[in-house]
Amino acid sequence: MEKAVKIGVLGASGYTGADLVRLALGHPLVEVTLLTANTHAGKRYADVFPHMFAENLPELIRIEEADWGTVDAIFCGLPHGTTQDLLSVIRKEHPDLPIIDLSADFRLGDPATYAAWYGRPHTAEAAQGGAVYGLTEFARDALRGAKLIACPGCYPTAVLLALLPLAGPGVIDATDIVVDAKSGVSGAGRGLKENTLFCESGEGLSPYGVARHRHMPEIEQELSKAAGQPVTISFTPHLIPMSRGELVTCYVKTAENGAKALRTVFEARYADEPFVHLLPEGTAPRTQMVRGSNHCVINVFEDRIPGRAIVIAAIDNLVKGSSGQALQNFNVVFGFEETIGLAQTALFP
Amino acid sequence: MEKAVKIGVLGASGYTGADLVRLALGHPLVEVTLLTANTHAGKRYADVFPHMFAENLPELIRIEEADWGTVDAIFCGLPHGTTQDLLSVIRKEHPDLPIIDLSADFRLGDPATYAAWYGRPHTAEAAQGGAVYGLTEFARDALRGAKLIACPGCYPTAVLLALLPLAGPGVIDATDIVVDAKSGVSGAGRGLKENTLFCESGEGLSPYGVARHRHMPEIEQELSKAAGQPVTISFTPHLIPMSRGELVTCYVKTAENGAKALRTVFEARYADEPFVHLLPEGTAPRTQMVRGSNHCVINVFEDRIPGRAIVIAAIDNLVKGSSGQALQNFNVVFGFEETIGLAQTALFP
């Protein structure tokens, strides 16, 4: 059977690119026909990733060599700041080619916020506002037939799935939210940095970007919309000695015994979601539940302090936090069943 | 679509059991309808394994409660020594029910060898000889329609895929084979043992069973058949601080410049195999190539010492080394396409 949709993956030599290719290989309607990686152009994909040794895939080429007319959709796993420059090049001749961007380029709707956090003005401001923020479970209508999708960052995905249903008026106090976040090392990418060497990040634990991480404005943008008021959160991420996985522990204030109420909200909101799961009462979300899969597990716990609750969510940062969600968005854009190609059980141990 | 074949997994609370269930959930023709785990009977499978939280699976029951008439095939992930006792119970009323055994119970054809290595006489000697030794790539004819399949141990799978094509007369010296083997901790099972605690096996490396491991007679049985003479090998396994993965480094003697000849043998033997791959010259097999997948990667290197070569093979011990190969055998037994349900790319990182 010929596969229905031809896709290109830009920035294919990074971890998100590779996980997108991995998932696409298992997607019955997708064929990977274009792979770019500027520093590795001319190599076989198997030379760049050990687990691709047996796959039949196109050779890596430079972006400049790409023929955009040969693909039906593009996934961009490029470094932040790159997709916005590329956009006008592609749009000139292919105004309707769906572009699913995994970078931060189109996540922030406000140009000033973008400039403040990324230290440079945006070069495609016009498109910026028109991009769909692709947290799938909250964006399906907008996604159908969309042409530019900004996939959420990994931390925003986990935090928003945990807090967005609660952010509306009367559930939690949107002015007093603390998020303690933990991520595996793959979240830092495949670039060569001393702090992601095995000997530096192994057998140890490091906070980073304390109260200053670039995912904060993105989380706040979405929470503010839901809350109907400006929301600022306290957010501190930590680097954990594991390759994959992300867990966020959210400390919120609510009415006394409010954990039960939060539980009810989650039950209603996520009952029919294929990838977002409220766990049985008392079961703590763990990253081991979701490794390699597109699932998100959530639970809510009552604190001993009256009026406080703890909401915990876990995802695989490379799947639901990046490439899996991108493919989920792709399915919605193209009108396919949303779970197609994403149904695999997590890998444990 | 109703799934074609109903299967039972006995000993489902161990790692091999869980990986079989994981793979079966992705197999389009298989339905898991029976799960046993005596110490966990009455629990949901999700209570026993974190990654099964969202799966719709039968409750765990005791073996005594199983109704064998409800399943079309059985996979046994029971402790060594258990399946041989169970066999007669099942066979009484279900003489033709295919039983795919992942334990060591039916791997050794010779009762005396079994008794010597396992410290007890075999309780189903008659059946022992009739079992098919299920190293799939070397057993397809015997597997078709077979009723009792003994799946090879994890080390034997890797070693035999590396050495069996070479063991015939005139290729390597079958009397001088050294195998240095390395395995991840999941190979030791899920039972509670001090040496498999995180703090004991992490950040360190331990040889064990030096020159005395129970997988030796199994390897030797098959190599001897291929060599046409009794073969004894030197075999030393090591416990490596990783969960999955197994790599065997085999030191063999051959004619001068013999590595090239070995390469030719492998090319011919494995050219059409979907799961066994000779890597390009110079590329070292790594367990990262196969994590979570049913593939085996092999390569051969010329030593600096004339007349010596080094053959290296890597597998995922829980997949090709156990549950994946069991499912591959199942496919052959039932006449399905051999790769069905086993085509997933490895998980990296």
Next chain:
Amino acid sequence: MEKAVKIGVLGASGYTGADLVRLALGHPLVEVTLLTANTHAGKRYADVFPHMFAENLPELIRIEEADWGTVDAIFCGLPHGTTQDLLSVIRKEHPDLPIIDLSADFRLGDPATYAAWYGRPHTAEAAQGGAVYGLTEFARDALRGAKLIACPGCYPTAVLLALLPLAGPGVIDATDIVVDAKSGVSGAGRGLKENTLFCESGEGLSPYGVARHRHMPEIEQELSKAAGQPVTISFTPHLIPMSRGELVTCYVKTAENGAKALRTVFEARYADEPFVHLLPEGTAPRTQMVRGSNHCVINVFEDRIPGRAIVIAAIDNLVKGSSGQALQNFNVVFGFEETIGLAQTALFP
């Protein structure tokens, strides 16, 4: 030179016992002359711990076999609930023998609180109140010549070093403290539990005891004393895939721009402490800084939300969080220089 003080280590087959022995072997004034471990009685210590293979140490005996008259001090690394029963036995003939307890038995001054959290009444209530709570930096006067020292738990050590200087009136809001804690797997002890197997706790991250951990009343007891009012905290620990190390991230409320004020408090309080270090502004504490050492590193960060600050502390849970602090207390009790035997640099990588 004959060593000055003979010590016994009870419960020597656990990780805290072993780390105490490791440190004692490097202490120039201490000789280990008594080691108990009931389940391993009769074994050499080298048979119980791999790294002790070359040490000249007494054989393990049962507690009942101990001759308390042969030692000058006792370190108790026994399971919770055991030391309180043992106390009267020892005290009968040795009323003045210094006992340094690493368990939770004498940490809580209030019998009702003990009973509530440990599910049983205390069996040595009289002694309970008289024990010195041995957070060394805050207990030196009481420690000198003390006969019963309750060493703080690992989490309390890190949290109290981070928050005790701030808990007094006017610095932070003692009614609104959130502590997100992370620990390596050795914190769970050497007992055989499924969740501390390599395959279960590796490559993943798990919250546990969410808002319900037994270290909470201990932390609250000390913070309440310092605050002069009852303090309840929000506390959630997480199991991290590393053997050693503990990091606590404390979210506090303070006056606007309060982080600077907190910094000043820390500078004054810890300027002369040999083991507690305020890091340079902007440097995040990491467990890699302290692995194997008795140091605690602390830093304070201003949040983006006015009136909020983040205090982070890291220790090695087995050293400053347990055995190292016990030895530090021992030095104070005996009037030795406090850093003796504890001056080693951390092990990195």
Next chain:
Amino acid sequence: MEKAVKIGVLGASGYTGADLVRLALGHPLVEVTLLTANTHAGKRYADVFPHMFAENLPELIRIEEADWGTVDAIFCGLPHGTTQDLLSVIRKEHPDLPIIDLSADFRLGDPATYAAWYGRPHTAEAAQGGAVYGLTEFARDALRGAKLIACPGCYPTAVLLALLPLAGPGVIDATDIVVDAKSGVSGAGRGLKENTLFCESGEGLSPYGVARHRHMPEIEQELSKAAGQPVTISFTPHLIPMSRGELVTCYVKTAENGAKALRTVFEARYADEPFVHLLPEGTAPRTQMVRGSNHCVINVFEDRIPGRAIVIAAIDNLVKGSSGQALQNFNVVFGFEETIGLAQTALFP
């Protein structure tokens, strides 16, 4: 007390440099007064290594800035090829300054061998031959008062301690030696390389330099001297997902039941060695026994194949395999007690 000997550490920003500084800080007769690291010149040492945050050490400078007249000995942890160029610069004014080199520059006595394996002619051939090969246990006489010491590589240290006592005539067959070696990731250094990223080397196992590693000529040089004949070995190293530790499994041929004879040789040779230990019969060497310490553990096992034995040795690659042995050599050079500063017990877990 003023410390007796002032030392300089060149190349202090690498792992071996840092471990030398760590050990020197615990050496009662040594003061570190000079630290060079060209790419980090001007920084505090605490800015380069997390675990040095509290140490009082000189600022990092460039080699060109060093005043060789201020130190009594130099440890060189420079990249291979650098020390040989530096030597003549230092020697011009300081002909007698002891230089303890941790690189490969002076390990190979034969210039042709050096050129063949390192791809360039040696630039200090005259000095090359005069260097003492510092495998301490076999070089004490030569070390006393020596001016140029070439510390062995990590693999050669482990292999030679395991095989050198056996290499003489009549014990093992020196023409048939297979060494399967395993090392932690710190052995690859601190330079930025993709294969030593956490996500690349974690949860997996990779052979490298199969039968072609640069430590081979060094091992062969020493074995040949001991054997009185040219020795070529089969040697294959593997990268293991742990930071520290190295284990070599050596497959040798000997007379039937020869393992007992080998045991006797080891007992005689190492009975009085403070850092080399023959383990009790049947106990497998593990890297967990020696992490962070200068010890080497060895054992010999009889193979099932008559005439074969297996010798296993484990060290910490950064300590006995590098900086610890360098300090041990330093002690001998200066006439100090050999174990001074090196007596610490390994860190476990």
